[in-house]
Amino acid sequence: MSEELFPEPEWLSEEVKTGTTIIAVTFDGGVVLGSDSRVSAGESVVNRVMNKLSPLHDKIYCALSGSAADAQTIAEIVNYQLDVHSYLSPMSYDPLVCSAATLVKNISYKYKEELSAHLIVAGWDRKKGGQVYATLNGLLSRQPFAIGGSGSFYINGFVDAEYRKNMTKRESQEFVVNALTLAMGRDGSSGGVAYVVTIDKDGAEEKCVLGNELPKFFDE
């Protein structure tokens, strides 16, 4: 009875989720990853500037979505495993994107019932160039582009219609920023700023597009 007199706000005990929009796209010579920056616990935003593009290695990044704790933990574990992989088997080249994606997939599949996070792994290696892998629920699927998170449902049509093979780096970055803007405009759990990471043979370049610099769409 006493609980109903002063009900505890629900977001105190809610798990922290990254209700999110994430997207990764291959272009001729590399990949572009993009994400929004909102982290919510129930109806409250707990972090409005979180960078959900997490580095697994120099030229391999992953985009986080779902439960914040699960996604952060998977990314940190795979980061550690890739470091060990690089030291134990000294190779003259960087680890393959496929290896990183497989490590993520192994964790996602083995702990399928306990975890609720979806990571998109993307990067560049010298064997196959730019690659994007989706690891939803423990599957490993290489795709030309991938979208994820709660905001992705709103832009499925947009990306299907607008994606073209062999875009230039510029065009891919614009495509990613447009997709993120549209999703953030419609999804309540996505918002804040847009983080964009471009990976090619020269390395990774991180950029942050502030809210007022995002493109404007039909808004009346």
Added chain:
Amino acid sequence: MASVSVCQYRPGGFSFENCKRNALLEADINKLGFSSPAARKTGTTICGVVYKDGVVLGADTRATEGMVVADKNCSKIHYISPNIYCCGAGTAADTEMTTQIISSNLELHSLSTGRLPRVTTANRMLKQMLFRYQGYIGAALVLGGVDCNGPHLYSIYPHGSTDKLPYVTMGSGSLAAMAVFEDRYRPNMEEEEAKRLVRDAIAAGIFNDLGSGSNIDLCVITKGNVDYLRPHDMANKKGVRTGSYRYKHGTTGVLTKAVTPLNLEVVEESVQTMDTS
């Protein structure tokens, strides 16, 4: 084995359902000469901010047990290492034990490396432990300190996710405190301004949230020095009584006085020595 439950949609905003009933009750009670019960507070407000030379952590000091205040002046800023302190919200036992365990492990780690521990190490240890317990340890923490890489501030949630930010708030009063931060935070503040900002943020939580109460504790951490200000601000001092209920001598008049001595005889006497060695 499905259970049927009726989910009640709770609309946002204020609920005015009880206003009529409360007005009737208050009128009745006042007629009898009593006063209506005051609102009771539960919960916590903790926060932290990074300023020019280091980190300022702040917390209120009320601990509650359901609807009762269990401790009017408890300490929510816990020691982790000489250069790292941690505020804890949520279940008091969980925050207390978690910070003590990590403090102990960090000291061993620091002896092993021979260096002052880093804030990110403490963050990793805390998040890995909380993730292992899948959110059943109800500890929401604000971790702050200064190490060789400068000042750092982290917020750590019970399920194990962390955020590294220039200003963070936690607890039931976190929204009130965050409102103050979002209005007045600037990068690279001076120490006095940062202390004032944290003090005001905790005060906002104390006074506006049916959540926190009592005093404001601050902890200012800089390179090589920690100021643990407890209390920094006694925002809720207990009032001084204006009158006394004692009556003066002679208030009641004495009409008659009768003295009857009681004659007592000593029947038995026994001595038992006590061993006080």
